Amino acid sequence: MPTLALVLELHHPLPAPGRGAGPEWARSAAEVFWPLLRALDDFAGRAGDASITLAVSPSWSALAADPAARRLVRRELQAEARRREGGRPLLRFVAESGGDALALIRRWHASGAIEAIPTAAAHAWLPSVAADPTVAGAQIGLAAADHASRFDARPSGIWLPFLSYAPGLEATMAAHGLRYFGVSADAFLRGTVLPPAGTLAPMATPAGVAAYAVSPPPGPAVDPRQGYGLDPRYADPKQAPRAALDHAQHFLDRWAEEASTPPPDADADAPAEPVSVVALSAHDLARAWPHGGVDAWLARLLERLSGDGTVRASSLGRHLARNPVGVMGRPAAAAGGPLAARPAGSDLYDRCRAAADLLTFALERRRTLGPEGREALAGMLRSLLRAQQIDWSHPVHGGVDPDEGLRRASAHLARFHECAAALLSGRPGLLPREPGPAFLPNLDPDDAAPG
Structure with missing residues (x-):
C-alpha cells in the first residue's frame, strides 16, 4: 500500500515596517485561509489513522495571533456574509472557534491528525544567506522556538521556503532537534547518492536528519492556466460539489499511481513503505481556483485520503517514525530561481x-x-x-x-x-x-x- 504525504503550507507576507495588518490580509484570511482551516477541521474530526502535515510560517502565525488583524478579518467575514448566502456558514465556523486559528492548529496537532511544523523564520532564498552559520542558526532555531511557543509542542521537522535547501543546513536542524525536511525531487536525485527507490523513500543525511523528495502535484490543481478551478461547474452551487468530487478523485488516482510506480532502474528490494510527498501552498491553491471552490476540492481530497482503503495518508513525522532507516546521503543544493541570488x-x-x-x-x-x-x-x-x-x-x-x-x-x-x-x-x-x-x-x- 503506497503512502501519500500531503504538506499544506500557510504563509502570508508581513506588512510594511511599522504598519499593522491591512486589507490584503483580511481578504486572504476570509477567502483563502479560513475556508482551508474549515476543511482541515472537518478532516481532523474524522481522520482515523490518516494524517497530513501543515507547515506554518512565523509570519502567518504573527498575523493570525494579532488582535487588530483578527478584528479586520471578522469585519471582512461579516461583509462577505452580507454579500452572499454562502458566507454565513464560514462566519459561523470562525465565531465558534473564537477566531483563533492558532488554537485550532494546536488542537489538531495534539490529536495527531495534522502534524504542525514551521517554515524557516523568514521566507528567504536560504542558499544565498544561510552559508553563514549565524544566519542558518537564526533561520532554523528561531523558527523552531517560535513554533514551540505558539503551538505548545516542539516541532519534529521544518519546511524550507521555496524548498530552498543548501547542503549543511541539516546540521543546524539536528542541533535544534529537527528530524526531517523536504527538498525538490530534482535536488534529491542530484545528491551525493542516487537513491535505489528514487523519490519514494527518504534519504538519511550524515547529521541524522531525513530528507524527503517533494514531487510536483500530479494534476493541474496549481496551474492557473489549466487548473481544475477553471471548470465552469464551480460557478453553479448545484454542480460545484460534483466538480470538486471529480477533481479530488482524479488528483488522488494520479497521485496513487505515481506512488505505486518505482523508477525503471530501481533495486529489486523496494522500500518497506514507499512514500510520495506533494506540497500545496494555500495561495497557489487560491490562484488555481480564481472563482472559488478550492475549499470544496480540498475537503473532498481530504475525505478521500481518510477513507480510501487503497492508500495510506501519513504526515512526514509518522512516516519517519515507521521508517527510521534510509540510504545515507545528502541532496544537492536547490537550483535557484528569479529571486534567488540577487x-x-x-x-x-x-x-x-x-x-x-x-x-x-x-x-x-x-x-x-x-x-x-x-x-x-x-x-x-x-x-x-x-x-x-x-x-x-x-x-x-x-x-x-x-x-x-x-x-x-x-x-x-x-x-x-x-x-x-x-x-x-x-x-x-x-x-x-x-x-x-x-x-x-x-x-x-x-x-x-x-x-
Missing part, C-alpha cells in the same frame, strides 16, 4: 551578509548583556530576518511590487543598524518598540546561536 537585480543579499558579520559579533557577547541589551539584540535578529524575506511573488491580491519589496528590506536593514548602534553604544534602552504584528515575539538570542 532579488530584483539588487545587492540585497550582499548587504544582508555584511550585516550578519555584525550580528555574529553581537551574538558572541549575548551572555554579558542585560535585559535591554538582549532586547536590542533581538531587534537586530528580527530586522535582519525580515530584510531577507523575498515573498513578494506570493499572489496576495496582486502581491508586492519588487521595488516596494526592496524599499521594505532597506528599511529593515536600517532598523538593524539602529539596534546595533544602540547596543554597541551602551544605550539599548532608547530604542522605540516597533508597532505591527508581533513577529517572533518571544525571541531568545540563545535560540539563534549556531548549532
Whole structure:
C-alpha cells in the first residue's frame, strides 16, 4: 500500500515596517485561509489513522495571533456574509472557534491528525544567506522556538521556503532537534547518492536528519492556466460539489499511481513503505481556483485520503517514525530561481551578509548583556530576518511590487543598524518598540546561536 504525504503550507507576507495588518490580509484570511482551516477541521474530526502535515510560517502565525488583524478579518467575514448566502456558514465556523486559528492548529496537532511544523523564520532564498552559520542558526532555531511557543509542542521537522535547501543546513536542524525536511525531487536525485527507490523513500543525511523528495502535484490543481478551478461547474452551487468530487478523485488516482510506480532502474528490494510527498501552498491553491471552490476540492481530497482503503495518508513525522532507516546521503543544493541570488537585480543579499558579520559579533557577547541589551539584540535578529524575506511573488491580491519589496528590506536593514548602534553604544534602552504584528515575539538570542 503506497503512502501519500500531503504538506499544506500557510504563509502570508508581513506588512510594511511599522504598519499593522491591512486589507490584503483580511481578504486572504476570509477567502483563502479560513475556508482551508474549515476543511482541515472537518478532516481532523474524522481522520482515523490518516494524517497530513501543515507547515506554518512565523509570519502567518504573527498575523493570525494579532488582535487588530483578527478584528479586520471578522469585519471582512461579516461583509462577505452580507454579500452572499454562502458566507454565513464560514462566519459561523470562525465565531465558534473564537477566531483563533492558532488554537485550532494546536488542537489538531495534539490529536495527531495534522502534524504542525514551521517554515524557516523568514521566507528567504536560504542558499544565498544561510552559508553563514549565524544566519542558518537564526533561520532554523528561531523558527523552531517560535513554533514551540505558539503551538505548545516542539516541532519534529521544518519546511524550507521555496524548498530552498543548501547542503549543511541539516546540521543546524539536528542541533535544534529537527528530524526531517523536504527538498525538490530534482535536488534529491542530484545528491551525493542516487537513491535505489528514487523519490519514494527518504534519504538519511550524515547529521541524522531525513530528507524527503517533494514531487510536483500530479494534476493541474496549481496551474492557473489549466487548473481544475477553471471548470465552469464551480460557478453553479448545484454542480460545484460534483466538480470538486471529480477533481479530488482524479488528483488522488494520479497521485496513487505515481506512488505505486518505482523508477525503471530501481533495486529489486523496494522500500518497506514507499512514500510520495506533494506540497500545496494555500495561495497557489487560491490562484488555481480564481472563482472559488478550492475549499470544496480540498475537503473532498481530504475525505478521500481518510477513507480510501487503497492508500495510506501519513504526515512526514509518522512516516519517519515507521521508517527510521534510509540510504545515507545528502541532496544537492536547490537550483535557484528569479529571486534567488540577487532579488530584483539588487545587492540585497550582499548587504544582508555584511550585516550578519555584525550580528555574529553581537551574538558572541549575548551572555554579558542585560535585559535591554538582549532586547536590542533581538531587534537586530528580527530586522535582519525580515530584510531577507523575498515573498513578494506570493499572489496576495496582486502581491508586492519588487521595488516596494526592496524599499521594505532597506528599511529593515536600517532598523538593524539602529539596534546595533544602540547596543554597541551602551544605550539599548532608547530604542522605540516597533508597532505591527508581533513577529517572533518571544525571541531568545540563545535560540539563534549556531548549532
